Amino acid sequence: MDVPANREWMYKRVLPDGVGLENTFYEGVETFISHACKLDLFKNEGTIRCPCVICDCRQIRTPNEVEDHLYKKGFRENYFYWTCHGEKRPASINITCPPPPTDRQNGCVEKVSSYEAMIMDVAGPSFAQCQQQNTDESPNEQTQKLFNLLDAAQSPLFEGCTSHTKLSATLQLLTIKAEHNLSQEAYNKIVDFCRGTWPSDNCMPSDYYRTKKLVKSLGLSYEKIDCCVNGCMLFYKHDINEKVCRICEQERYTLKKTRGNKVKQVPRKRMWYLPLAPRLQRLYSSPATAKNMKWHFENVPEEGVLIHPSDREAWKHFDRAYPNFAAEPRNVRLGLCSDGFSPFNMSGRPYSCWPVIVTPYNLPPSMCMKEEYMFLTIIIPGRKNPKAKIDVFLQPLIDELKLLWDTGVTTYDVSSSENFQMKAALMWTINDFPAYGMLSGWSTAGRLSCPICMEQSQAHILDNGGKVSFFDCHRQFLPMDHPYRRNKNNFKKNEQETKPPPQIFPGDQIW
Amino acid sequence: MPKVPESEAGRPADYGHKHHWNKQSIFWDLPYWRTNLIRHNLDVMHIEKNVFDNVFNTVMDIKEKTKDNVKARMDLAVLCKRRELELVDLGNGKFKKPKAQYTLSASQRRAVCEWVSQLKLPDGYVSNIRKCVDLNTCKLQGMKSHDSHIFMERLLPTAFSSLPGKVWNPLVELSHFFRDLCSATLKVDHLEQMEKNIPITLCKLEQIFPPGFFDTMEHLPIHLASEAKMGGPVHYRWMYPFERYKNNIYY
Numbered sequence: 171m172d173v174p175a176n177r178e179w180m181y182k183r184v185l186p187d188g189v190g191l192e193n194t195f196y197e198g199v200e201t202f203i204s205h206a207c208k209l210d211l212f213k214n215e216g217t218i219r220c221p222c223v224i225c226d227c228r229q230i231r232t233p234n235e236v237e238d239h240l241y242k243k244g245f246r247e248n249y250f251y252w253t254c255h256g257e258k259r260p261a262s263i264n265i266t267c268p269p270p271p272t273d274r275q276n277g278c279v280e281k282v283s284s285y286e287a288m289i290m291d292v293a294g295p296s297f298a299q300c301q302q303q304n305t306d307e308s309p310n311e312q313t314q315k316l317f318n319l320l321d322a323a324q325s326p327l328f329e330g331c332t333s334h335t336k337l338s339a340t341l342q343l344l345t346i347k348a349e350h351n352l353s354q355e356a357y358n359k360i361v362d363f364c365r366g367t368w369p370s371d372n373c374m375p376s377d378y379y380r381t382k383k384l385v386k387s388l389g390l391s392y393e394k395i396d397c398c399v400n401g402c403m404l405f406y407k408h409d410i411n412e413k414v415c416r417i418c419e420q421e422r423y424t425l426k427k428t429r430g431n432k433v434k435q436v437p438r439k440r441m442w443y444l445p446l447a448p449r450l451q452r453l454y455s456s457p458a459t460a461k462n463m464k465w466h467f468e469n470v471p472e473e474g475v476l477i478h479p480s481d482r483e484a485w486k487h488f489d490r491a492y493p494n495f496a497a498e499p500r501n502v503r504l505g506l507c508s509d510g511f512s513p514f515n516m517s518g519r520p521y522s523c524w525p526v527i528v529t530p531y532n533l534p535p536s537m538c539m540k541e542e543y544m545f546l547t548i549i550i551p552g553r554k555n556p557k558a559k560i561d562v563f564l565q566p567l568i569d570e571l572k573l574l575w576d577t578g579v580t581t582y583d584v585s586s587s588e589n590f591q592m593k594a595a596l597m598w599t600i601n602d603f604p605a606y607g608m609l610s611g612w613s614t615a616g617r618l619s620c621p622i623c624m625e626q627s628q629a630h631i632l633d634n635g636g637k638v639s640f641f642d643c644h645r646q647f648l649p650m651d652h653p654y655r656r657n658k659n660n661f662k663k664n665e666q667e668t669k670p671p672p673q674i675f676p677g678d679q680i681w
Numbered sequence: 682m683p684k685v686p687e688s689e690a691g692r693p694a695d696y697g698h699k700h701h702w703n704k705q706s707i708f709w710d711l712p713y714w715r716t717n718l719i720r721h722n723l724d725v726m727h728i729e730k731n732v733f734d735n736v737f738n739t740v741m742d743i744k745e746k747t748k749d750n751v752k753a754r755m756d757l758a759v760l761c762k763r764r765e766l767e768l769v770d771l772g773n774g775k776f777k778k779p780k781a782q783y784t785l786s787a788s789q790r791r792a793v794c795e796w797v798s799q800l801k802l803p804d805g806y807v808s809n810i811r812k813c814v815d816l817n818t819c820k821l822q823g824m825k826s827h828d829s830h831i832f833m834e835r836l837l838p839t840a841f842s843s844l845p846g847k848v849w850n851p852l853v854e855l856s857h858f859f860r861d862l863c864s865a866t867l868k869v870d871h872l873e874q875m876e877k878n879i880p881i882t883l884c885k886l887e888q889i890f891p892p893g894f895f896d897t898m899e900h901l902p903i904h905l906a907s908e909a910k911m912g913g914p915v916h917y918r919w920m921y922p923f924e925r926y927k928n929n930i931y932y
Binding site for chain 2: 242402476477478479481482483484485487488492505507509511525527529531538540544546559561564565568571572576595596597598599600602603606609610611612613616618619620621622624632633635637639640641642643644645647648652654659661662663676680681
């Protein structure tokens with residue numbers, strides 16, 4: 171659509187750095203308000219129709235409120251001609267304005283190409299070559315799946331459909347399912363209905379099972395690992411064929427009748443593991459993130475100012491200890507978080523599962539710790555808190571981290587178009603105080619609860635309250651000549667403090 | 682040391698006396714784990730929230746929640762020289778708990794609640810704290826962690842300004858400590874100063890509040906500044922983003 175010259179300011183609201191508004195926008199809103207104040211509506215009632223995104227010219231408000239709304243939300247879409255405020259669209263524009271269908275087609279082309287780009291991200295560079303060469307030999311299984319996907323991304327939903335392809339329609343419907351927590355049954359019925367309304371030659375997968383089968387080849391899969399009901403061990407690696415827990419001797423399976431009156435073995439408890447390496451590889455195969463993964467290396471920190479963990483001692487110490495790892499800026503540093511989570515309503519039977527989330531620290535501050543870059547890696551099933559047995563469930567992750575540290579995985583970096591051996595290291599864990607005890611092994615309940623002072627802690631148990639108290643534990647952190655240290659009246663009675671602050675042991679002296 | 686403890690009864694020898702290890706964590710299997718300077722982070726979000734809850738409930742003298750209860754006063758008589766706070770025997774088998782200078786009087790409590798109930802804060806800065814106030818009981822209910830975060834760092838100095846200076850000053854120092862710690866950009870020299878100041882602040886609080894007030898959460902701030910000096914800004918190492926993530930997968 172043509173934009174009149176004096177209305178260009180309308181959709182340039184926020185300054186490029188995201189903080190504050192453009193001056194032209196302030197002036198523009200003022201002209202808009204003064205224009206609207208000439209209308210009959212204002213003369214009679216003192217109000218204006220609000221053209222902001224939310225009100226959409228349907229609400230009537232005072233000029234001050236309208237001004238506020240416009241600063242906060244901006245104008246509604248394509249409101250270059252203020253038709254709700256007494257203006258008319260110039261007649262000549264209607265002719266030059268492109269007809270809507272073409273417009274939609276343009277959008278469609280863009281969308282389709284973005285879906286194809288997604289498949290290219292999955293496939294990597296070798297696939298693109300394979301596609302160009304058009305060799306006669308039949309492609310292997312993996313490549314065949316990708317070709318099928320690409321086919322789905324290119325074939326229109328039905329003959330003559332320009333707005334959607336098979337893949338785009340499927341993925342959008344799946345998104346709706348996930349966002350609104352639809353059941354499989356509901357999904358199947360919606361698909362059934364849609365297929366009925368479209369021409370009969372449409373190629374939408376007919377139910378949820380087939381949809382999943384199609385989407386599965388996009389990768390980023392998960393594994394289900396059976397575990398002991400009491401959380402003593404995983405049926406994993408060399409224990410994969412065991413039937414009984416080695417420690418508590420509980421059965422692995424329970425018997426369940428299926429519909430056909432057959433009896434089937436069903437595992438009593440299962441954990442979910444979502445492998446980490448493919449998710450990290452995907453960060454490098456997408457142009458949107460690949461170049462940002464080197465930010466921590468390219469950024470030159472200002473002396474004495476901290477804005478990112480890479481500016482600090484813990485990170486630099488790690489670099490000094492492992493120069494080989496630090497030499498490749500594309501190697502990934504990770505943080506791990508675990509926390510209890512009750513998926514069901516509080517009023518029901520208590521159930522707490524423990525998601526384990528891993529996040530990369532290579533990214534710039536504007537991307538780091540954002541939801542898109544948090545990888546849910548393990549779901550530890552409930553019903554109870556795993557407590558110290560959480561380590562059992564971390565085994566697959568630790569095994570993968572060891573692999574990522576020792577050999578790494580070959581990864582295609584799209585920003586420099588080359589393969590490299592990506593390694594990863596876990597920097598630290600993030601957890602609340604009870605989880606600190608579970609992950610570190612130092613129990614954070616009782617008298618020696620401080621995991622940093624450790625056995626040098628001066629905490630004591632109160633005679634009457636029966637609770638742990640850290641009263642009078644902080645004088646030892648003061649300089650040796652501080653007057654508080656000699657004070658016998660205001661702290662514990664008749665006691666002076668002569669001890670130095672507790673020594674913090676480095677990791678190699680702890681175990 | 683066992684990798685996975687089998688039961689609570691089978692704890693390692695000397696548990697609770699010389700150490701608190703109940704297992705060797707699986708993370709030590711990682712070859713580089715022992716060289717990491719910070720292996721586990723103290724979570725500033727929960728520490729700040731718990732410290733705020735304890736301070737607020739004690740100063741507002743909220744029944745059942747205050748740390749300044751009868752047992753705390755009995756412990757105080759054992760450990761400290763503070764005659765004016767010890768329980769007074771009234772002679773008929775009853776005891777009186779004298780009012781401490783660190784609690785607010787009923788009218789002052791009401792004034793705080795009324796002030797909060799009229800607060801107007803920027804959009805998106807904090808949830809509507811006005812709705813948390815219960816004017817009948819003079820309590821704040823249903824505050825989210827982030828509300829505690831804002832209250833601790835921004836509102837506490839004003840809210841408790843009616844306290845005597847000796848009590849108010851260390852509380853304000855604590856408030857400023859958390860505010861400086863949570864800022865998006867940290868300065869090394871500033872952090873070193875904070876590392877020196879926080880023991881003094883806590884010592885000042887020890888001279889005011891009874892021993893029962895100082896549970897683990899009041900002790901942990903002493904380690905936060907040095908941890909930030911090693912690990913960088915706290916918003917890369919706290920739970921807020923993960924709690925939000927959890928909130929989004931909740932269905």
